[in-house]
Amino acid sequence: MKNLSNTWLTDDMIDFEFKKYTLLAYLQNVKEKFSQHELYPQLSDLLMHYDNLLNLKKNKALLYEQFPQVATGVDLKQLRITYQKLIEDDELMRELSEIIQYALPQINQSITHGRELYDFVEGHLSFDEIGLMPIYQNEGYVLLTEQTDKNVAVYRYKISLINLQKEEYRAIHTQFLFNEIKSITNTFNKIKLKLSKKFSDLPNPATFLVVSKLQFPIKETILPISKRFLLKHVNMS
Structure with a gap:
């Protein structure tokens, strides 16, 4: 079952x-x-x-x-x-x-x-900011990768307030955009620059990096934990 x-x-x-x-x-x-x-x-x-x-x-x-x-x-x-x-x-x-x-x-x-x-x-994930962080962080990007893997999963996130039974809660929505291949020339900062050029509505996007030291499923494990991290560390402005 x-x-x-x-x-x-x-x-x-x-x-x-x-x-x-x-x-x-x-x-x-x-x-x-x-x-x-x-x-x-x-x-x-x-x-x-x-x-x-x-x-x-x-x-x-x-x-x-x-x-x-x-x-x-x-x-x-x-x-x-x-x-x-x-x-x-x-x-x-x-x-x-x-x-x-x-x-x-x-x-x-x-x-x-x-x-x-x-x-x-x-305990096997590291969370970091990429580049200069803007004041507005309710929307942005999160890059997910493994320490020994060149693949980088790029997600866009948006945090919003919802009213439920007269209480306000924060909710986060993520959307998978595409995969990148990290290299000496295609660094995490370079990926962030590509995102700012591709999506002009966020010219200086809040961008977070999550690196896993071990191999875990992205969608079922790393992404949900990353979403909780974002909800905890991003201040609503």
Whole structure:
């Protein structure tokens, strides 16, 4: 099983052994991805599933709301359809509680593994600025490469503010542009100069360099960690 549905707990058959098999198959796939040093989207998915289960454990009303409902009639006075939940069985709720109790430590163990891998990868990455940095850094470029590889993956990034539930959060969007080959003549500064000439809307772009000492997947690992680095170090202006 590659993915786990957001509603896996209440999908299909509500049976402890069946859900256990479903969860363990998913976690086995996550383990295989981690063994290949692929962090995302596995780690973020694990955190999402863990938080969902934790919330359901704390609030049985949320668990109840996860179940589907069927129309039972029409209220003509209020002009609305009335519904009834497809779950009324206390024994079934106890079964779900047992599944949640089992799943939480299993998922948490995988999260721990993922965080250890994250720290390992981050410890083998270096982050540097290329050339003079402008005051405006909400948009720019990030160059990703390996220490022993000539290939350089060039991404454009943009950081923006989003409002969610009356709170402001920073979000980052990245777009792959092209690959460059680094050399004595085609240095990182030269690549930055090419970018400023090619994209005139950023004449002096904020440009960051991420170099990996070991070989890790760019898209699944190095890029997501680099995005977190950018969100942490770039001040919104």
